[in-house]
Amino acid sequence: MKKFIKFSLLLIVLFFAYVVYSNYPRLNIITGFSAKSVCSCTFEAGRDLQSIEEGDNDINPVFYAENVVNIEEKSVTSTVFGLKKRKAVFKEGVGCILVPEDIIETTSFKPVRNFNKTNLQYPYGELPQKDTVFNTINYNELQLAVNNAFDNENEEIKRTRAVVVIYKDQIIAEKYAPGFNKNTKLLGWSMTKSITNAVLGVLEKQGRININQTNLFPEWQDDERSNITLNNLLQMNSGLEWVEDYNTISDVTKMLFLEDDMTKIQLNKPLIGKPNESWVYSSGTTNLLSGFIRNQFKTHQQYLDFWYSELIDKIGMSSMLIETDATGYYIGSSYGWATARDWAKFGLLYLHKGNWNGTQILNESWIDYSKTPTNGANGEYGAQFWLNAGGVYPNAPKDLFSCNGYQGQHVFIIPSKDVVIVRFGLTENPVFKVDTFLSEILASIN
Template sequence: MKKIIKYSLSIVVLVLIYVVYINYPRLNIISGYSAKNMSSSVFLAKRSLEITDAQDNNFSPIDIAKDEVDYEDKSASASVYGFMKRKAIYKEGLGSILVDTDFDETQQFLIPNRIKNSSNLPYPYGNSEPIDTIFNTINYKELDVAVSNAFDVSEEYVKKTRAVVVLYKGQLIAEKYVEGFDKNSKILGWSMTKSITSAVLGILEKQGKINVQQINLFPEWENDGRSKITLNDLLHMNSGLEWDENYNTMSDVTKMLFLDKDMTSSQLKKPLIAAPNNSWNYSSGTTNLLSGFIRNQFKTHQEYLDFWYRELIDKIGMSSMVIETDLNGNYVGSSYGWATPRDWAKFGLLYLHKGNWNGEQILNEAWVDYSATPTNGSNGQYGAHFWLNAGGVYPNVPKDLFSCNGYQGQRVFIIPSKELVIVRMGLTENSDFNFDVFLSAVLLSIK
């Protein structure tokens, strides 16, 4: 019996050694992801360690990390079998920041000044309860079924939907949350944040401070072919710069998000490997490069921090939203925007109404059209930091649909021809969650 136990323990040890050996180059990424996500979930979204481990961090290989939360220090740490311990700290107004071994605990961070909307208007233009509007064109029973079918039933855990919000003609017509979530729950939009970054550039364009055709975007590019890259090329992910957007290994994007102090410089240093405007390649590095470009439009870092909230986020009443920063204090415009589903829907409504927010033109109408126009090489799938249905990705949905898309199935769908904004937040993508079926069912309920 003792020999069997000893033999079994030896096997376990060998398996652990093998797992660590195979994953060792990635341990920094794995523990970094786990610590960062845990810190944000606990301190920004107000969820528990247990729920975060069971839901948000419960997938391979992240689930091999062990998390700890220090509630007094407002930080979270993670390691893999004791190796590569990483720590993320929470800063009010900035969210959670993944630190490194050189981090100075006394480092001071600037935080954005905010003027949160205290309007008593009904949602969506304010934060009071929405008007109870009945549309004769809606079959509410069919709509309720369409929304309910987006969620798991009984013991299912496949669709993993957390929230659905539907706006029609500027009114809330449907809303549903999974147990443990409600209208006040902040949810990470992941790459939906890219569309927020695009909107900030749209505001700068409306103010006459930038032009999408301008070149010589960065001093580091002055003496080579990168000087000819336009802002338009970056907005369309069509710069020709080298970039590997692979989340399953040590790649440009995982190293940027979980190792780099300054994420705005991750793609800045990359060489030109293809012709601009003729080599579409989705890149989170491009969006953070654009965050750096936005920073360069201001004399001070405080102005940069304030602008995103003053001119966009707080102006349209997205009071719950927090855009997290990197260790150098730059907005991680590619990935780290948190907000309630209702507030994500407000952003969609701004674009549905061609950049107009309750009478105030935040963005030029032409900018919204530009955002929804396909770029070269994307097969009708991508515009200026928005995803498109022009190529028929969703065959049973109007082709004028465009959307903010994020990891694990975060979506803000804008369908101008149907006057609809549809938000779905969750933890899974196609094919476990069929967006075409979901969207077409909602559309069929509206005659």
């Protein structure tokens, strides 16, 4: 019996040794992901550690990380078997920031927000909507379609957290998983790229930029990268080197979990393709665009305020927060937080061609540009938006375009149906069958 116990203990030790050895090169990224995730979900979304570790952090090998939450300091430290400790600190107004072990203080900047309430009904204000019944909607079919997006009891397959369906500016269906509700902030991941698109759209409307301009950065002035246009960056068709792989130590994981200044990693990459002929999905490009936006302002404070004063707060997305890196740049690729209802407001802005309750926030031409297919993407990508022009969802309208994020976050905008559909969860297509989800909802609206 003793030999069996010793043998079992040896197997356990060898197993843990193998786990550490096989993942050691990635430990900085594993603990960085874990600390950042737990910090944001705790202090930004107000969730408990158990739900975070069993939900957001149950990714192999992230679930090996041990997390310690310091409520007083508003920080989280994460290790794997005591190794590679990483720390994330919550800063009011800019969210959770990954910092080196020996540094506590990071950015001291904080955007100015305008939370003025309006005496209007949602989506243009905070008042509840009046009950509206559309005779063009089969509500039983609609509710069944929404219910089908969620797991049955004791299942963990679809893992949907929130669904909001808006038709003609009215919420016609809404559902949340246990532990989530209309006030829960949710991470959009790469849906944040579309927010970055909108900020650039505001600058374009103000006449401060144009999509065909070149010589975008001083660092490129003496080489062929000076010919890259703003359009090339927006369409991710610049020809710059980039690897977007979340399962390895790649450009994107190094950027998000190792870099203090996330605007620089794509900036310093060489040109390996021809602009407008080399489509490559790149979160680094979006953070480079965040750096480009910063360069349009004299001060960093003006840059921080602009995203909110000219866009986010103007359309009443009061729950939204875009997190920054350690140097104070918005992580426009990945870290936008808001309630499902506020994410839906963003979809409505684009559904209504840049107009928000009578105020033109973006030029209508900018909306058309954003959903114009880029070369080489088979009709699936425009300018920081995903498209259905190529029929990736065969049973949904071709004019659908969307904000998409890691693990199946979506804001679907469907002009021909006057519909915006929001879905948050932890599984993505094809595990979560997006085409079925869309087609079932749309079939209930005649």
